[in-house]
Amino acid sequence: MAVLDHRAELNRAGANATGFFGTARFLMRRYPLGAVGAVIVVLFVLTALFAPWLTAYDPTSTNPRASLARPTADHILGADFMGRDMWSRVAYGARISLAVGVGSTFLGCLIGVAVGLTSGYFGGWYDLLIQRLIDIMQALPLLVMALVMAASLGPSLQNTIIAIAIPLVPNVARVIRSNTLSLREMPYVEAARAVGMSELGIAVRHVLPNTLAPLIVLATAQLGAAILTEAALSFLGLGIPEPHPSWGRMLSESAAEYVRTAPWLVIFPGIAISLAVFGTNLLGDALRDYLDPRQRT
Amino acid sequence: MLDDVKPKPGAGAATGSGNVLEVQDLKKHFPIRKGLLRRTVGHVYAVDGVTFSIKAGETLGLVGESGCGKSTVGRVILRLIEPTAGSIKVEGHDITRLSKAEMRPYRRQMQIIFQDPFSSLDPRMTAGNIVGEPLGVHGVGKRRERRDQVAQLFERVGLRRGQMDNYPHQFSGGQRQRIGIARALALNPRLIIGDEPVSALDVSIQAQVINLLMDLQRELGLGYLFISHNLAVVEHISHKIAVMYLGRLVEYADKRTIFTSPKHPYTEALLSAVPVPDPAIKRKKLVVQGDVPSPMRPPPGCHFHTRCPYAVDRCKVEVPALRDLGGGQLVACHLR
Numbered sequence: 001m002a003v004l005d006h007r008a009e010l011n012r013a014g015a016n017a018t019g020f021f022g023t024a025r026f027l028m029r030r031y032p033l034g035a036v037g038a039v040i041v042v043l044f045v046l047t048a049l050f051a052p053w054l055t056a057y058d059p060t061s062t063n064p065r066a067s068l069a070r071p072t073a074d075h076i077l078g079a080d081f082m083g084r085d086m087w088s089r090v091a092y093g094a095r096i097s098l099a100v101g102v103g104s105t106f107l108g109c110l111i112g113v114a115v116g117l118t119s120g121y122f123g124g125w126y127d128l129l130i131q132r133l134i135d136i137m138q139a140l141p142l143l144v145m146a147l148v149m150a151a152s153l154g155p156s157l158q159n160t161i162i163a164i165a166i167p168l169v170p171n172v173a174r175v176i177r178s179n180t181l182s183l184r185e186m187p188y189v190e191a192a193r194a195v196g197m198s199e200l201g202i203a204v205r206h207v208l209p210n211t212l213a214p215l216i217v218l219a220t221a222q223l224g225a226a227i228l229t230e231a232a233l234s235f236l237g238l239g240i241p242e243p244h245p246s247w248g249r250m251l252s253e254s255a256a257e258y259v260r261t262a263p264w265l266v267i268f269p270g271i272a273i274s275l276a277v278f279g280t281n282l283l284g285d286a287l288r289d290y291l292d293p294r295q296r297t
Numbered sequence: 298m299l300d301d302v303k304p305k306p307g308a309g310a311a312t313g314s315g316n317v318l319e320v321q322d323l324k325k326h327f328p329i330r331k332g333l334l335r336r337t338v339g340h341v342y343a344v345d346g347v348t349f350s351i352k353a354g355e356t357l358g359l360v361g362e363s364g365c366g367k368s369t370v371g372r373v374i375l376r377l378i379e380p381t382a383g384s385i386k387v388e389g390h391d392i393t394r395l396s397k398a399e400m401r402p403y404r405r406q407m408q409i410i411f412q413d414p415f416s417s418l419d420p421r422m423t424a425g426n427i428v429g430e431p432l433g434v435h436g437v438g439k440r441r442e443r444r445d446q447v448a449q450l451f452e453r454v455g456l457r458r459g460q461m462d463n464y465p466h467q468f469s470g471g472q473r474q475r476i477g478i479a480r481a482l483a484l485n486p487r488l489i490i491g492d493e494p495v496s497a498l499d500v501s502i503q504a505q506v507i508n509l510l511m512d513l514q515r516e517l518g519l520g521y522l523f524i525s526h527n528l529a530v531v532e533h534i535s536h537k538i539a540v541m542y543l544g545r546l547v548e549y550a551d552k553r554t555i556f557t558s559p560k561h562p563y564t565e566a567l568l569s570a571v572p573v574p575d576p577a578i579k580r581k582k583l584v585v586q587g588d589v590p591s592p593m594r595p596p597p598g599c600h601f602h603t604r605c606p607y608a609v610d611r612c613k614v615e616v617p618a619l620r621d622l623g624g625g626q627l628v629a630c631h632l633r
Contacts, residue, residue: 186416187411187412187413187416187417188416188417188418188419188427190372190377190409190411190417191409191411191417191477191480192430192434193377194375194377194404194408194409195404195408195430195431195434195435195483195484196400196401196404196405196434196435197430197434201434205430206419209419209421209422210419210420210421212421
């Protein structure tokens with residue numbers, strides 16, 4: 001039911017492409033930066049999925065003899081002071097980043113959509129109350145909110161996801177609410193009301209599917225922010241606990257002590273974080289241009 | 298011709314009057330709220346006492362300029378907007394104060410066709426699902442039976458079965474309006490309210506859609522409330538015509554009577570504004586000066602007195618009642 005009609009979007013973007021490859025070629029030429037972003041994101045996801053096949057070492061097994069090993073053929077990105085292979089840790093770290101990024105974005109969108117849809121559709125006092133609560137939440141930066149949440153929930157993968165998801169809710173709720181406000185006045189909503197459809201049915205069948213495009217755009221943009229926030233939380237010791245490899249904590253463990261003597265311990269997780277965030281942001285920008293006609297020139 | 302169309306046997310109403318719709322002194326005043334406490338500081342008198350009825354197989358054309366309340370009348374009848382006062386009877390049953398749940402069975406009796414064929418169809422649903430939606434809402438038949446029914450509806454309005462899985466953007470404006478008509482027909486209504494259903498279409502397409510509507514009326518004995526500002530279209534499709542000005546009916550009569558001997562100055566002015574495609578014909582022109590007064594502060598007495606060339610003192614104080622001038626021609630004017 002709630003599917004995006006790609007042909008419609010393609011036509012609106014001015015494409016005259018047929019087939020999968022024709023479409024892909026059109027998109028690449030039209031959104032070159034978005035294509036770069038898409039490639040980075042695909043590589044990131046593949047690394048996360050196939051980490052065990054891409055690495056030779058267990059990311060948590062220590063080896064005193066390899067302590068602080070330089071990048072060589074054995075350890076292509078070197079090893080940390082406990083002798084854990086950095087490439088393994090970076091590759092497995094992609095899993096954590098992806099899990100937290102996707103998990104918290106999904107959870108944040110789920111709650112945000114429910115809040116925004118009801119707020120925009122039913123209005124009145126409920127809307128007023130929700131919007132003032134959202135004002136309060138939006139007054140705090142994402143990281144500060146996440147910090148407060150993470151500190152009160154305690155460090156674990158699940159809690160990190162929740163801690164990052166909650167601060168994402170206001171953004172999603174705002175966008176969905178404003179969309180709902182305009183959609184509920186559409187004649188096709190009136191038509192549904194005229195046949196006697198329930199208000200809940202209208203909200204789910206007509207309003208929600210039409211907010212999907214902006215939601216996808218928003219979710220991609222939030223994904224980068226979520227990954228970055230996870231790294232920041234872990235860097236500050238409030239995110240993913242040991243022994244799971246998290247890019248953020250890899251930085252914090254090594255930054256002070258080894259940045260001069262073993263810079264590869266800082267550089268590679270840093271590059272991983274930057275690339276993942278950069279890729280999702282590029283993809284998000286291209287998706288916005290593609291799916292949001294108001295941005296299109 | 299069309300005037301001879303008789304309602305099908307059995308198409309009549311519970312009351313025996315044969316009226317699918319009776320509207321009695323209908324009013325809709327929208328409150329204007331201002332300030333922090335949302336106090337009501339005034340009203341927009343969108344509909345201010347409108348009375349008419351529609352028989353099965355009959356079309357009532359409701360005409361008037363923009364902002365006179367025509368569309369509001371249509372929406373109030375469907376209870377998409379709550380009426381302020383008056384009564385609405387569908388097939389003899391009073392639906393004015395029914396609750397949402399009580400309204401459900403009556404929703405099957407009356408449907409609406411919208412002006413804009415683009416925004417009236419959900420862009421993310423297939424044409425087949427759009428037409429089948431009313432059936433689903435009212436739980437008519439099983440899924441497969443519904444699909445068959447939708448296919449029949451498609452053929453009835455001149456679309457192909459194979460187009461059921463297409464999305465609205467793949468259709469032209471006229472085809473989209475046909476989808477809208479199929480959706481309105483899905484529940485077998487007795488009354489269809491057309492809110493400017495052809496104003497957004499090309500003239501050639503307008504004729505096709507109008508003819509489709511007239512064919513459907515002949516086959517199904519539907520009653521139409523046809524809201525429009527286009528007198529040529531209204532003349533073609535209607536049996537009776539009601540002329541509205543600032544929330545009130547000013548004239549209400551048979552099509553022929555209205556077009557041959559309009560009695561209300563406003564109707565005269567409207568008719569003399571219709572272009573005639575023959576430069577040799579010279580007509581008496583009645584040009585009305587000024588603008589429509591604000592519906593927030595309608596003038597006292599006859600609403601039209603501020604622009605009426607014949608207005609006398611009485612028009613400024615006394616509201617003219619809708620009187621029968623004989624032959625079923627009702628006119629609200631002191632001078633007739």
